[in-house]
Amino acid sequence: MDNKTVFDVNIWISYFLKGKFTELVDMIANYNVEFFRAKELTKELLSVISREKFKKHLHLPLQSYISFYEKICTFLTIQKEFSGCRDPKDNYLFDLAFQSNSKYLVSGDRDVRETEIDKPLNAVSLRTFKEMIAE
Numbered sequence: 001m002d003n004k005t006v007f008d009v010n011i012w013i014s015y016f017l018k019g020k021f022t023e024l025v026d027m028i029a030n031y032n033v034e035f036f037r038a039k040e041l042t043k044e045l046l047s048v049i050s051r052e053k054f055k056k057h058l059h060l061p062l063q064s065y066i067s068f069y070e071k072i073c074t075f076l077t078i079q080k081e082f083s084g085c086r087d088p089k090d091n092y093l094f095d096l097a098f099q100s101n102s103k104y105l106v107s108g109d110r111d112v113r114e115t116e117i118d119k120p121l122n123a124v125s126l127r128t129f130k131e132m133i134a135e
Contacts, residue, residue, distance in 0.1 A: 003033040003133050006097045008090070008107035009044045011126055016049065016065045017057050024072060031133040036100040037073035040092040045069065076100050087111040097121050104129055 015024060027033040048054070049065060058065065082094040090112050097105040098119055105123045107113055113123045122132065 003027075003031055003104065004036065004100055004102040005033050005104040005106060005129070006036050006041075006093060006100065006102050008093055008105070008109060008112060009041065009048050010108040011106050012045055012069060013048055013054065014108070014126070017054065019059060021068060027133065028072060033133060035073040036076055036096055036102060037069065038076050038078045038092065038096045040078070041096060042066070042070070074100070084117065085111060085115045094121075097123075104132070 015021070024035075028035075046066065049058070049062060055062075076096060076099060078092065078095045078099050080092065080095060082091045082098065085091045085094060087109070090107075090109065093105060093107070093112060094115065094117065096102070098121065103120075103122060105112065105121055106126055106129045107123065108125065113125065115123060117123070122129075124132065
């Protein structure tokens with residue numbers, strides 16, 4: 001696929017809270033987006049989505065969201081190599097993006113988007129990502 005992509009947890013949570021499953025499927029079908037996941041991303045997603053403040057806004061059982069995420073993402077086991085993010089807990093996102101040869105790393109976190117990297121990767125907001133894949 002042309003648009004290999006890693007979504008940060010905050011992007012997945014936003015989609016789940018808004019119930020925008022069809023938009024994610026449309027990205028795959030219409031814009032050749034391939035999403036990637038790793039155990040580190042799944043672990044963080046489970047931790048965040050299980051928070052009480054989010055649970056009350058989810059309309060489906062928790063496992064439904066995780067199953068959907070797992071089905072639309074390609075799984076990759078990553079090696080910990082990157083250490084340049086201002087927030088070290090997010091270094092794994094770059095490892096996943098680099099090791100999957102992703103074109104995009106989409107995040108609502110400025111620490112992620114403003115990380116200096118020397119490899120071809122667009123660390124962008126969701127809005128910018130949507131604009132770029134639509135071009």
